[in-house]
Amino acid sequence: MxxxxxxxxxxxxxxxxxxxxxxxxxxxxxxxxxxxxxxxSLAMLLVAVNIRWLYRIALVFETxxxxxxxxxxxxxxxxxxxxxxxxxxSSYEKKLKNLTQELAILKKQAGTEK
Amino acid sequence: MKETVAVIPAFNEEKHIYDIVKKLKGIGLEVVVIxxxxxxxxxxxxxxxxxxxxxxxxxxxxxxxxxxxxxxxxMNGYSYLVQLDGDGQHEPDCAGSLLEPVIAKxxxxxxxxxxxxxxxxxxxxxRSFGMMFFRLMLKALTGKWVSDPTSGFxxxxxxxxxxxxxxxxxxxxxxxxxxxxxxxxxxxIKEVPVTMYYxxxxxxxxxxxxxxxxxxxxxxxxxAYCFKRIRKL
Numbered sequence: 001m002x003x004x005x006x007x008x009x010x011x012x013x014x015x016x017x018x019x020x021x022x023x024x025x026x027x028x029x030x031x032x033x034x035x036x037x038x039x040x041s042l043a044m045l046l047v048a049v050n051i052r053w054l055y056r057i058a059l060v061f062e063t064x065x066x067x068x069x070x071x072x073x074x075x076x077x078x079x080x081x082x083x084x085x086x087x088x089x090s091s092y093e094k095k096l097k098n099l100t101q102e103l104a105i106l107k108k109q110a111g112t113e114k
Numbered sequence: 115m116k117e118t119v120a121v122i123p124a125f126n127e128e129k130h131i132y133d134i135v136k137k138l139k140g141i142g143l144e145v146v147v148i149x150x151x152x153x154x155x156x157x158x159x160x161x162x163x164x165x166x167x168x169x170x171x172x173x174x175x176x177x178x179x180x181x182x183x184x185x186x187x188x189m190n191g192y193s194y195l196v197q198l199d200g201d202g203q204h205e206p207d208c209a210g211s212l213l214e215p216v217i218a219k220x221x222x223x224x225x226x227x228x229x230x231x232x233x234x235x236x237x238x239x240x241r242s243f244g245m246m247f248f249r250l251m252l253k254a255l256t257g258k259w260v261s262d263p264t265s266g267f268x269x270x271x272x273x274x275x276x277x278x279x280x281x282x283x284x285x286x287x288x289x290x291x292x293x294x295x296x297x298x299x300x301x302x303i304k305e306v307p308v309t310m311y312y313x314x315x316x317x318x319x320x321x322x323x324x325x326x327x328x329x330x331x332x333x334x335x336x337x338a339y340c341f342k343r344i345r346k347l
Contacts, residue, residue, distance in 0.1 A: 093285075094281060097174055097178050097181075097285060098281075100170055100171060100172060100178070101170075101174075101181065101182040101185055102185075103171060104148075104168045104169055104170050104171070104182055105168060105182065105185060105186050105189060107168075107169070108166065108167075108168045108186070
């Protein structure tokens, strides 16, 4: 393996971890999402350090090409991520709806609306 | 305990809301209009007709507005609730006949059906197809034949509106899925004939894309409810 093949993904992953930590430190990313992204970063780092794992996975799927398997895994992961955020949004939407309803009823009962 | 409240979810309904509230007040009902953040004079017209108005600070959809009415009724100790649309499709004079079976404890929920001989209602082909589909689905899944599964003109007792105040109630179009959920929850459902008018301008299900979304959504919910453990009423 060439040096650049090893250092480039490791460097990219470290930058990703640093950005995540910086976002949490500045309260621009909530820590529960932060844990999620740090886990992803560490998983990426693990793969970057052990790039041979990707060759093995590629062999299992008979693709013989780590670029294809990387893209496939990335797309699968992005779909999962989309689904996860849809679930999160649904949960926030429900909370928002409940709050709006409670607020409307309480405003009525407090007499701020006739 | 207070007796009966009429709940009207409304979004930009200034054209009809005054007359509807007046008619309901005329038959002795307390009326609550849930103004789903209208941009027009819906709230002031409802107020001037004698209704109480609850205003959402942002537009949350028909289902959410309806549920605000359920929550209000539950919090304020009402025993019975009748719901109708604010677009003039439902004849307010029929509210009494809808409430009768519920007050007489013959049913937990009474659905106003436009297909039981009262008035003349001719839906579009797409709507007729959808209604027939939901009738068959409900029959197949619960064994109960509901002639008008998409009717929003309903009366219910406290048990039902307290039950529907929970998180499972849909935000946009509560229809056959809610009837299915209530049948699974062992609610007694009855239908009575009512007069309904078709209002093409204000129909929630106007447009092909809307209809397709609606059909897919209700079917998805019906399938999900088949596998869900539904709490008894």
